[in-house]
Amino acid sequence: MTMMMFSLLLLLCIHCPVSMSVTVSSSKTKVEVHEHTDAVLSCDFRTEKDQNPRIEWKKKEKAVTFVYFNNKFIGSYAGRAKMEGAALTIHSVTQKDSGEYRCEVTASDDHVNFGEATVTLDVHVPPHIPSCEVPSSVFAGSDLELLCKDKQSVPPATYSWYKDNRALKVSSDAAYSMDARRGTLKFTSVSKVDSGMYRCESSNSVGAPKSCVAQQLKVIDYPVDITILIAGASGFVIVTLLCCICVCVCRRRGCREKEKKTKSTKSYNPPPPPPPPPPPIHNIKTYKPTQSFMI
The missing domain is CATH 2.60.40.10 (Immunoglobulins)
Structure with missing residues (x-):
């Protein structure tokens, strides 16, 4: 039986064309x-x-x-x-x-x-010169974010920041944080020691790193007169708000009293005056018969 099946398969392979x-x-x-x-x-x-x-x-x-x-x-x-x-x-x-x-x-x-x-x-594509966003000045105690971006490098670039030509490193006691992928440098509360020249550098595995031109950042204190002005403006706003509340309350009370008076006036209707008496009748003569006629 096995030999017969093998023979049949062999005959099929011989007579059937090979499809390539x-x-x-x-x-x-x-x-x-x-x-x-x-x-x-x-x-x-x-x-x-x-x-x-x-x-x-x-x-x-x-x-x-x-x-x-x-x-x-x-x-x-x-x-x-x-x-x-x-x-x-x-x-x-x-x-x-x-x-x-x-x-x-x-x-x-x-x-x-x-x-x-x-x-x-x-x-x-090797790194290109990145675009860096560094403000020229900022008030002390403010939040601050510096941005760096290279849109042309492939694979996408990673970023590092420098202050006064010294690489910034993230540590547990640092007053800032960095994101190497997004190119951000964040300060939660800047101080005067953070003033300096900042620049960003982009790099990938294709070519040499590229850096933007360093830019000056100044951290300044709030002037005293500005502090006083802010405090005065805040007090003025509070006083104005209280006055508005008082005026609104008084107007509401006054309107309610007027409404009460109007309702009481409309509910009282005095009776109409009595009609005048008729005028007296004078010089009316009475007729008396003087003779009687018999027919």
Whole structure:
């Protein structure tokens, strides 16, 4: 029984054609290069019959765009890229070239005539001069936050702060705190000893650190006259508020008394005056008969 099954399988393998398809792969699916260098995106393929397949490269962004199509480069890749077999080389890459690329091979004579491979390109950018936000002056006792940002470095930069060309370090007794990722330097309550020249430095694994120009920070005390002015203004506000409350209370009481008087006046209706007596009647003569007539 076993020999019969084996013979049947052997006959099927002999008489049935072998179905092959184009195969596409990449020896390096993730490429990391520095800015302004060349990036090589590998693409290897094998076909069954077709010796001259169609090769295309596309880039996936918000929409899929062509890089290499119909044996020529498209758009910004024209004049700064080349093909060696199916491998794509982009010269002097920038951050805009980062993204996902797809190598597509179409062999029309093969049984399964399409294959593809994906390669991700990451262009690393060295630090740029960061933007630093340092106020020129601040009052003592105030909260303060200094900001530093480098938006162009890839991978994202980390930050350090310097005062009078000396690196600031965070400790348990320090009057400030730093966030190396966000680039912030925070003071909860500045004092005059915090005055000085401040600058920030950005760095990553690609290139040399870059620093902004140092800026002067002055911490000044509140003048006495300003303190008095603030106290006087606060007292004036309190007195004004009390007066407004008293006026409102008095007006409400006065309105209630007027309402009571109005109601009492409307409820009393005096009776109407009596009508005047009729006038007296004078010089009225009475008629008396003097003779009687008989018929």
